[in-house]
Amino acid sequence: MADGTTExxxxxxxxxxxxxxxxxxxxxxxxxGIAVVxxxxxxxxxxxxxxxxxxxxxxxxxxxxxxxxxxxxxxxxGYSMVYGVLRMINFAHxxxxxxxxxxxxxxxxxxxxxxxxxxxxxxxxAILMIAGMVCSVAVAVLLERVAYRPLxxxxxxxxxxxxxxASLFLQNTARGFFGDQDRGYPTPDSLGGSWTILxxxxxxxxxxxxxxxxxxxxxxxxxxARTKTGKSMRAVAEDKDIASLMGINVDRVVVMTFVxxxxxxxxxxxxxxxxFGLVGPFMGFVPGIKAFTAAVLGGIGSIAxxxxxxLILGVLESVGPALFLTxxxxxxxxxxxxxxxxxxxxLVLIFRPGGIMGTGEPEKV
Amino acid sequence: xxRPSWFxxxxxxxxxxxxxxxxxKEEGGGGGGGGGAVDCNTVEFGCVTYAAGAPxxxxxxxxxxxxxxxxxxxxxxxxxxxxxxxxxxxxGKPGQLVGHPVQLDNEDDLCSKQxxxxxxxxxxxxxxxxxxxxxxxxxSALGVADKLLGDKGIILxxxxxxxxxxxxxxxxxxxxxxxxxxxxxxAKVVSDFVYTKLGFTKAATIHDESPYAAGLTGGFKTFFxxxxxxxxxxxxxxxxxxxxxxxxxPLLTSIAQTKPQLIYFPDFNPECALIAKQAAxxxxxxxxxxxGSDGCNAxxxxxxxxxxxxxxxxxxxxxxxxxxxxxxLDQFNAAYKDQFGKQTAPFNANAFDAFNVVAAAxxxxxIENSDGSVSIPRVALKDAVFQTKDYAGLTGTxxxxxxxxxQAPLAVNIGVYLSxxxxxxxxxxxxxxNETITLEDALGSG
Numbered sequence: 001m002a003d004g005t006t007e008x009x010x011x012x013x014x015x016x017x018x019x020x021x022x023x024x025x026x027x028x029x030x031x032x033g034i035a036v037v038x039x040x041x042x043x044x045x046x047x048x049x050x051x052x053x054x055x056x057x058x059x060x061x062x063x064x065x066x067x068x069x070x071x072x073x074x075x076x077x078g079y080s081m082v083y084g085v086l087r088m089i090n091f092a093h094x095x096x097x098x099x100x101x102x103x104x105x106x107x108x109x110x111x112x113x114x115x116x117x118x119x120x121x122x123x124x125x126a127i128l129m130i131a132g133m134v135c136s137v138a139v140a141v142l143l144e145r146v147a148y149r150p151l152x153x154x155x156x157x158x159x160x161x162x163x164x165x166a167s168l169f170l171q172n173t174a175r176g177f178f179g180d181q182d183r184g185y186p187t188p189d190s191l192g193g194s195w196t197i198l199x200x201x202x203x204x205x206x207x208x209x210x211x212x213x214x215x216x217x218x219x220x221x222x223x224x225a226r227t228k229t230g231k232s233m234r235a236v237a238e239d240k241d242i243a244s245l246m247g248i249n250v251d252r253v254v255v256m257t258f259v260x261x262x263x264x265x266x267x268x269x270x271x272x273x274x275x276f277g278l279v280g281p282f283m284g285f286v287p288g289i290k291a292f293t294a295a296v297l298g299g300i301g302s303i304a305x306x307x308x309x310x311l312i313l314g315v316l317e318s319v320g321p322a323l324f325l326t327x328x329x330x331x332x333x334x335x336x337x338x339x340x341x342x343x344x345x346x347l348v349l350i351f352r353p354g355g356i357m358g359t360g361e362p363e364k365v
Numbered sequence: 366x367x368r369p370s371w372f373x374x375x376x377x378x379x380x381x382x383x384x385x386x387x388x389x390k391e392e393g394g395g396g397g398g399g400g401g402a403v404d405c406n407t408v409e410f411g412c413v414t415y416a417a418g419a420p421x422x423x424x425x426x427x428x429x430x431x432x433x434x435x436x437x438x439x440x441x442x443x444x445x446x447x448x449x450x451x452x453x454x455x456x457g458k459p460g461q462l463v464g465h466p467v468q469l470d471n472e473d474d475l476c477s478k479q480x481x482x483x484x485x486x487x488x489x490x491x492x493x494x495x496x497x498x499x500x501x502x503x504x505s506a507l508g509v510a511d512k513l514l515g516d517k518g519i520i521l522x523x524x525x526x527x528x529x530x531x532x533x534x535x536x537x538x539x540x541x542x543x544x545x546x547x548x549x550x551x552a553k554v555v556s557d558f559v560y561t562k563l564g565f566t567k568a569a570t571i572h573d574e575s576p577y578a579a580g581l582t583g584g585f586k587t588f589f590x591x592x593x594x595x596x597x598x599x600x601x602x603x604x605x606x607x608x609x610x611x612x613x614x615p616l617l618t619s620i621a622q623t624k625p626q627l628i629y630f631p632d633f634n635p636e637c638a639l640i641a642k643q644a645a646x647x648x649x650x651x652x653x654x655x656x657g658s659d660g661c662n663a664x665x666x667x668x669x670x671x672x673x674x675x676x677x678x679x680x681x682x683x684x685x686x687x688x689x690x691x692x693x694l695d696q697f698n699a700a701y702k703d704q705f706g707k708q709t710a711p712f713n714a715n716a717f718d719a720f721n722v723v724a725a726a727x728x729x730x731x732i733e734n735s736d737g738s739v740s741i742p743r744v745a746l747k748d749a750v751f752q753t754k755d756y757a758g759l760t761g762t763x764x765x766x767x768x769x770x771x772q773a774p775l776a777v778n779i780g781v782y783l784s785x786x787x788x789x790x791x792x793x794x795x796x797x798x799n800e801t802i803t804l805e806d807a808l809g810s811g
Binding site: 054056060061068182183187192277283322331334 | 430431432434435574599600601602603605606608609610611612614615616618619621622623634635638639642645646647648649665668669670671672
């Protein structure tokens with residue numbers, strides 16, 4: 001693909017030149033940044049001085065946020081790794097997540113019919129995780145093989161559009177198979193209630209989500225840093241052509257990336273289903289968008305970035321409306337939770353175009 | 366070159382379909398008017414004429430897919446049973462209206478403005494549609510489907526739109542009417558239940574930004590505060606279908622800070638189920654009662670919320686037929702169970718009545734032509750529906766008032782059920798509280 005020749009811009013006149021020397025863009029950025037931070041600080045100050053929220057409430061909000069963020073984090077890792085290796089956004093990742101949830105749903109129903117879910121919840125959750133992972137991995141690998149591999153060397157926009165098409169296709173396939181009603185997901189009764197950890201009562205479901213997610217991220221970090229496959233993934237992410245010259249089977253590495261992304265999505269799906277108790281064909285859409293946002297926020301292509309982005313997003317969604325808006329007497333503050341998510345995203349991208357952990361270089365999709 | 370050959374085929378087909386469309390249009394719009402008091406050629410919006418033996422076409426615009434399909438399909442079944450009953454018996458075989466069979470054109474309102482727009486446009490563009498039963502959700506009707514159809518002189522009669530705005534004098538479309546109760550009534554009953562029966566003085570509300578839910582929480586606030594109660598917190602969320610989150614724990618934690626005794630959340634599923642489920646997990650909401658509405662009250666609620674559904678209060682209209690139709694209600698319920706299984710939402714009887722109120726008016730105004738065709742003038746039909754008085758329906762003895770509420774003039778009976786003993790979950794369940802009040806009572810005190 002030859003790039004089109006860019007037109008040479010007309011030479012700036014002297015006045016424009018002087019204006020250009022004045023750092024207008026930087027100044028506007030700074031003003032916006034200061035205004036937002038000041039507004040947030042004022043809102044937070046007003047809320048805290050009102051004193052409606054108890055300390056326990058703030059603590060709960062943070063824990064809920066972390067648990068939600070942990071799910072975003074697991075999905076975000078899938079976006080981020082595929083982007084790192086292939087430089088493409090796999091918009092169908094939310095549907096990989098959804099199929100994982102459905103896979104485990106059918107197993108969960110069988111387990112529930114035999115009473116296993118309540119009699120041995122730990123074993124059941126392990127089985128559900130495996131079922132979720134198997135389904136998600138199958139869909140992710142199929143997706144790579146059918147929809148993305150033939151387009152590996154096509155211009156960047158092509159796989160992007162294909163991904164959106166694949167996403168719609170998978171959503172409607174699930175709708176056709178399973179109907180569009182959300183279904184109740186059987187959850188162990190022992191998952192209700194809370195455990196007291198370090199003197200803080202935390203919902204059992206939140207504890208499980210956080211523990212599983214952190215374990216998965218730790219395992220992934222170890223895998224990418226220490227194993228041979230991990231090393232070859234990093235090599236492919238750096239430069240596909242050189243990596244293949246060095247004897248790395250790029251196709252295998254790409255499949256491996258989708259497998260890992262699928263596993264994480266499958267685990268996230270089971271956690272999501274256990275927390276919310278619902279599965280449906282469109283359940284992947286919103287978490288997918290949020291996780292994508294988290295990946296961009298943290299710095300797409302970076303594992304630590306996806307993790308941090310997911311957590312920040314989750315906590316902001318949970319704490320943001322209460323902290324910044326209650327004091328300003330804005331009615332129905334929780335309606336505006338997405339405003340925080342995207343304001344923070346815009347702010348981060350203005351000041352660090354590559355995301356929090358990114359390289360700082362703007363990347364074109 | 367092969368190109369011209371298929372090109373020719375396409376052209377011919379296109380020309381043929383244009384001719385066919387032209388014919389169809391003539392059949393629907395013109396003709397008619399053979400020797401009645403009404404001259405179909407001059408009257409506003411004209412007449413709809415059906416050739417001898419041709420079916421009368423009725424549209425439905427209900428939420429038949431998506432997360433609230435339980436509501437739309439339930440109403441659609443009510444309409445099907447009304448057509449079944451045109452011959453005076455529930456035998457699974459459709460009856461006839463003024464000597465013509467009835468054919469349904471089922472569209473989806475998607476329980477949203479967009480769905481109302483798409484489905485409404487489609488039905489409004491079909492001149493052979495006599496009237497439309499719908500919509501399921503107030504958001505699809507208000508300013509969208511009611512206007513699209515009303516502009517063409519097509520009646521829109523809803524079995525389950527309850528938002529007060531739809532029949533408010535300043536917003537009412539002349540071709541819109543409903544057999545569902547006005548939410549001013551439901552809000553009043555809920556407020557009475559919470560304040561008088563439960564003896565609570567502090568409540569919080571959550572709505573989903575729809576005219577239905579926001580109308581109910583707003584109405585509840587008015588009545589509850591008049592009675593002497595306090596609404597401690599008014600929250601709102603974006604529906605999951607609209608891109609919102611499934612996590613209601615932060616919202617519920619915010620509400621818990623204002624220490625209400627009850628949370629009123631008249632929304633739809635799955636959000637109702639998620640709120641019920643997650644409220645059970647919030648330690649600070651211990652002992653706080655939950656109250657949903659007829660939107661929550663669907664079979665999906667019990668499936669999705671599981672054990673958390675138990676102990677939730679749900680309000681719903683109770684069909685209260687007069688003495689002449691109470692036997693019919695039993696037959697209707699038996700036929701419903703027979704043909705469609707368990708009812709999934711509380712509005713099927715309203716849908717049955719909606720169809721029948723218009724069908725009765727059709728019988729009054731239809732002009733039988735000498736060639737066996739029938740012409741129905743649109744404006745006269747609308748006027749006849751508005752003249753409905755003391756119609757013995759399944760839901761009560763109905764009278765239509767000028768703003769489109771076709772309800773029992775004496776009272777609408779609203780019940781409050783304590784889950785799991787709810788008819789959509791356990792058929793035959795009895796309400797723990799019920800009140801029959803008129804629209805005037807509700808509006809008068811509001």
